[in-house]
Amino acid sequence: MSSLDQKASSSATTERVKASLRKRYAAEKRFKLYGIVAISASIAFLFLLMGSIISKGLPAFSQTYVNLNVSLSAEQLDIDPTATDSELRRANFSGVIKQAMRDRFPDVSKRRDKKALYSLISTGAEYDLYDRIVADRSLIGQNVNLWLIADDELSAIVKSKSDLSAPDSIVTRLTDQQVGWAKNLQDAGDVDVRFNRTFFVNGDSREPELAGIKAALMGSAFTLLITFTLSFPIAVASAIYLEEFAPQNRWTDIVEVNINNLAAVPSIVFGLLGLAVFINFFHLPRSAPIVGGIVLSLMTLPTIIISSRAALKAVPPSIREAARGLGASPLQVVTHHVLPLAMPGILTGTIIGLAQALGETAPLLMIGMVAFIVDIPTSVTDAATVLPVQVFLWADSPERAFLEKTSAAIMVLLVFLILMNAIAVMLRKRFERRW
């Protein structure tokens, strides 16, 4: 072969390599581009979702009040001034409020119109009056100016900042007459929008303006407490045994496979188990966080075990060997050296498991935690519901004002989840050790 031929063939090779190189670079560029497009698409979706939830949910954090002059005479309330608190409950609060509305709009006389007028004030105003009188008995017999909770429909048009002088332009169930009264109240400065405290101190209600998140929040807290106290010690103990002490044989293999399978079991199955075992057999109360907590801890156990084992495995063998070499017993090796080093990983796994449990509704359906709960639970055996269930119940309600409550409840749930994840990150940062 002559050198000329060689040159030609080598330059041909270079050409080929160059061409393929260009292809490779282009492919790499394309691949990066795909990645960026995928990430920006998911970020865009996330923003869209969050944006829609926040924009829908924000109005739920404000509440509309109407100022009325209410006459709280014992006669009108139809009570004895010395009545006990429980006798006071039966006082004619609604009559007093209706009278105040009639005084404010004296020219309303037809029965139908009066009913329309009364419906501008929430029924919650009656319970509010009761609370005020119980707190301060001297109110009986006085004429007082009070800010009373407005009905959800009135609240909706006030909060939307619509122009009340043009009733035709507002989409509402209120009649033009009712919008006229609202306009009158607004012009006189008797309508005010304030921060919605009710939302954070009340349980569920069928009146959107009275519905609150606290019962569900407490229910979630109690349920998670039970879940944590049960699943954390059991999961960590089993992970330590399987990872550090158990012999490698067929039995531990079976246990390991089963734990991995359990992690993939649909959560409703755990609900059925809870119904059959804890409620029907052990006679634990229905709808109670104790049962919910036990069921959810069964669900989170595999997650925590798997992540704890991974954390234990990540501790280098040299640490165990060094400890043993200095005369530590196997138990001391684990409790003094391996476990503290694995703790950040274990805790992260636990919190992720709990966050999963916090968002779960399916297993709770079977054990009666998908329920209308007004009273705020005070112990783990009280009837309770949880945050995601509350979201579901509100989303299903006919009253339109529940739409904003639904989004607001989602926001509360998200805040909870973000907090838990933040704790996980913090713990990891704090205890993490590198070797």
Add this chain to the structure above:
Amino acid sequence: MNKSALLVGSAVLASSFSTAVLARDGISVVGSSTVYPFATVVAERFGKTTDFNTPRIEATGSGGGFKLFCSGIGVQTPDITNASRRMKTSEFDSCLANGVTDIVEVLIGFDGIAVANSINSTQFDMGTKELYLALAKMVPNPANEEELIENPYQQWSEINPDLPAIDIEVLGPPPTSGTRDAFVELAMEGGCEQFPAIKSLEKDEFKAVCHTMREDGVYVEAGENDNLIVQKLEANPNALGIFGFSFLEQNSDKVQSSIIDGFTADFDSIADGDYNISRPLYFYVKAQHVGTVPGIEEYLAEFTSEQAWGEDGYLADKGMIPLGDEQRSEVGTAVSTLEKLILD
């Protein structure tokens, strides 16, 4: 850390097991999701105006409610079950078999099922016959009524020239919903019966023909959430929706009821029985629990008080159609004396 967590856990468990044995301190209600919005209003009022705890209410569906209710006597079983249909004899028998012998039946009112479209489109005026022809899988051949064929209709005007010439599109609940059961029984069967050839069929065949909805995409199962159907109707003026009357009431500025056999779904037409697609609402009380679980009698009194289920009561405001005066006082007396239900 581990040790203390274990301690707390066992302490919590121990305390809860000891209290679990004690009697329940509030009423437990299960049952129909149609009655749920009404029962919850009463429960809330009851909790706020008395010293008793607020009853807890689960929406398990009518059938699921009866199953729980009839599972026995004792505080771990519910005290009351709501239903959007009457108790079946089979359910009554299973109640008896499990020792639930004293049952009080309370008819509380009626619920209508609305067939509605967007307020911006023309109102439909039709009968259950047209609804059946539009929605059933098998319909009589227009040429020969004896013969059943796959539903050929694509436009409303093909069924009845008076109806608009737009594609048939109906959004409704899935088979798991009680609203669907009631719609099929009341509207579809009602339409079916107007064809003598179908009416003379055997019972099983009759049901198969009348109860099967078409599956070619004309009837869209829109999920259990009635709010969603209302939103979709707003966006699509050509579609009709099927949902509970209370949702029609709450969205009267967005959707309008169609005229069915001469009447729209409204308060008076349902109360008078003129509107054909309506159903009775019940609840059932375990009288053996009265005295054991506090507040049952008072809850009954609140439910059957004029301010609750009366013509101007708060349940009517929420969309329940009250009973007539006479029927109300009849049921009221039966409830106050805890009259035992006898089904045979």
